[in-house]
Amino acid sequence: DTGVSQNPRHKITKRGQNVTFRCDPISEHNRLYWYRQTLGQGPEFLTYFQNEAQLEKSRLLSDRFSAERPKGSFSTLEIQRTEQGDSAMYLCASSLVGGPETQYFGPGTRLLVL
Amino acid sequence: GENVEQHPSTLSVQEGDSAVIKCTYSDSASNYFPWYKQELGKGPQLIIDIRSNVGEKKDQRIAVTLNKTAKHFSLHITETQPEDSAVYFCAACLNTNAGKSTFGDGTTLTVKP
Numbered sequence: 001d002t003g004v005s006q007n008p009r010h011k012i013t014k015r016g017q018n019v020t021f022r023c024d025p026i027s028e029h030n031r032l033y034w035y036r037q038t039l040g041q042g043p044e045f046l047t048y049f050q051n052e053a054q055l056e057k058s059r060l061l062s063d064r065f066s067a068e069r070p071k072g073s074f075s076t077l078e079i080q081r082t083e084q085g086d087s088a089m090y091l092c093a094s095s096l097v098g099g100p101e102t103q104y105f106g107p108g109t110r111l112l113v114l
Numbered sequence: 115g116e117n118v119e120q121h122p123s124t125l126s127v128q129e130g131d132s133a134v135i136k137c138t139y140s141d142s143a144s145n146y147f148p149w150y151k152q153e154l155g156k157g158p159q160l161i162i163d164i165r166s167n168v169g170e171k172k173d174q175r176i177a178v179t180l181n182k183t184a185k186h187f188s189l190h191i192t193e194t195q196p197e198d199s200a201v202y203f204c205a206a207c208l209n210t211n212a213g214k215s216t217f218g219d220g221t222t223l224t225v226k227p
Binding site for chain 1: 118120146148150155156157158159160163203205207214215216217218219220
């Protein structure tokens with residue numbers, strides 16, 4: 001399967017704990033995006049990378065959130081000191097600069113903070 | 115920033131009928147408009163997209179129209195089938211250099227057999 005993959009698919013944690021999610025984009029794609037989706041709403045942009053450079057961060061991305069893409073391939077999204085309001089689906093997408101703008105989404109990681 | 119509004123939020127049609135979902139956007143600089151289908155427990159999947167230099171695009175039973183002047187675009191599904199039942203999202207994007215997409219809040223389409 002050459003699509004976008006995300007791990008884990010589900011995560012349940014207690015308030016105050018740290019969590020980390022991983023995204024593996026389509027192999028030749030140089031752009032990688034993180035979105036957050038809550039029930040009944042569309043995905044909301046969090047941040048994106050071109051290769052290893054983080055080019056934009058949304059105001060939604062508080063100081064407790066950090067994303068990395070150290071080698072320009074996979075990416076991690078870490079949430080520190082989780083809060084109940086962080087409960088959501090975290091989606092990753094990738095695209096190819098210079099090719100079609102199409103963003104291909106992974107299956108998401110569903111986070112529940114108790 | 116960009117704001118995308120999508121209507122209706124829910125749509126129920128009989129199998130074989132057509133379904134139309136409409137979106138408006140606020141930023142006249144947006145020039146790429148994808149539509150996604152999201153099934154339960156899955157990420158959004160692109161079903162069709164349109165760029166601002168064309169007014170209409172069709173792919174089998176699915177078509178999208180774009181009115182740049184009015185800043186709205188629509189998804190048309192003809193001959194609906196039960197497997198078309200899902201949540202559909204529109205999105206608006208600036209050109210590739212800007213990267214991110216702004217999504218509507220989705221339309222839950224139910225096709226009754």
